[in-house]
Amino acid sequence: MPLLLGVVILVLLLWAGNAFSKADPKQAAKVLRLVGGAGALLFAGFLLLRGEIGVAIPVGAVGLGLLGWISQWPVGFGGRTQKSPGQASRVRSAFLEMELDHDTGAMRGRILAGKYEGVSLDTLDLQTLADLIGGIDSDSRQLLMAYLDRRDPRWREHAQYDAAAGVGNHAAPGGKMTKEEAYQVLGIAPGASADEIGRAHRSLMKKLHPDQGGSTYLAARVNQAKDVLLHRHR
Numbered sequence: 001m002p003l004l005l006g007v008v009i010l011v012l013l014l015w016a017g018n019a020f021s022k023a024d025p026k027q028a029a030k031v032l033r034l035v036g037g038a039g040a041l042l043f044a045g046f047l048l049l050r051g052e053i054g055v056a057i058p059v060g061a062v063g064l065g066l067l068g069w070i071s072q073w074p075v076g077f078g079g080r081t082q083k084s085p086g087q088a089s090r091v092r093s094a095f096l097e098m099e100l101d102h103d104t105g106a107m108r109g110r111i112l113a114g115k116y117e118g119v120s121l122d123t124l125d126l127q128t129l130a131d132l133i134g135g136i137d138s139d140s141r142q143l144l145m146a147y148l149d150r151r152d153p154r155w156r157e158h159a160q161y162d163a164a165a166g167v168g169n170h171a172a173p174g175g176k177m178t179k180e181e182a183y184q185v186l187g188i189a190p191g192a193s194a195d196e197i198g199r200a201h202r203s204l205m206k207k208l209h210p211d212q213g214g215s216t217y218l219a220a221r222v223n224q225a226k227d228v229l230l231h232r233h234r
Helices: 002-022 025-049 053-066 075-081 126-135 138-151 179-186 194-208 216-232
Strands: 088-092 096-101 107-111
Touching: 025 053, 088 179, 088 216, 096 138, 096 194, 107 138, 126 138, 138 216, 179 194, 179 216, 194 216
Parallel strands: none
Antiparallel strands: 088 096, 096 107
């Protein structure tokens, strides 16, 4: 019996290794749960044959939980193993507050002043947003155009806007950035180390660098934030 059990476990391990090498992370996790559950049940059966019922029952319960056949698996365990929410960068101007999700690259914004104060940019159509370009400050204009480029790269073809307002859209952001703003731009906690600052900067530049189809303005803000914070470490 032990020899047969060993052969079965070896076959399961070989199958799991092959599946793991080909699967994406989510699929691999599912395979590991299935293999772990099956292995636990086999081990529980072996313990039952040896008369070790007190050990076999909890081992079998673990196997059934991994396979999803019982609901007694601790809820807290699932919560601890889930990926924590990703970081987000926040940039604020006189007219807009913008947030960039580090994981997905999704950009969300909210209007801070004027007729649409408090309104999410996602709820406004392209033409309405394009109409705002000519009447806001330079930094806000760069943020709004960066948002529009993310939302619909062809928005200029679909919306009428004052082309003169777009002149200088490659300009660097104006004004001195505070350390608090720099932390928000990079999406890191105050007091972060130089290594953490560097990692956040590199991660964001991969998504925002103009060579990758990103925003010149936002890339400049990220560079500015890195310079402000790294100056503290000199």
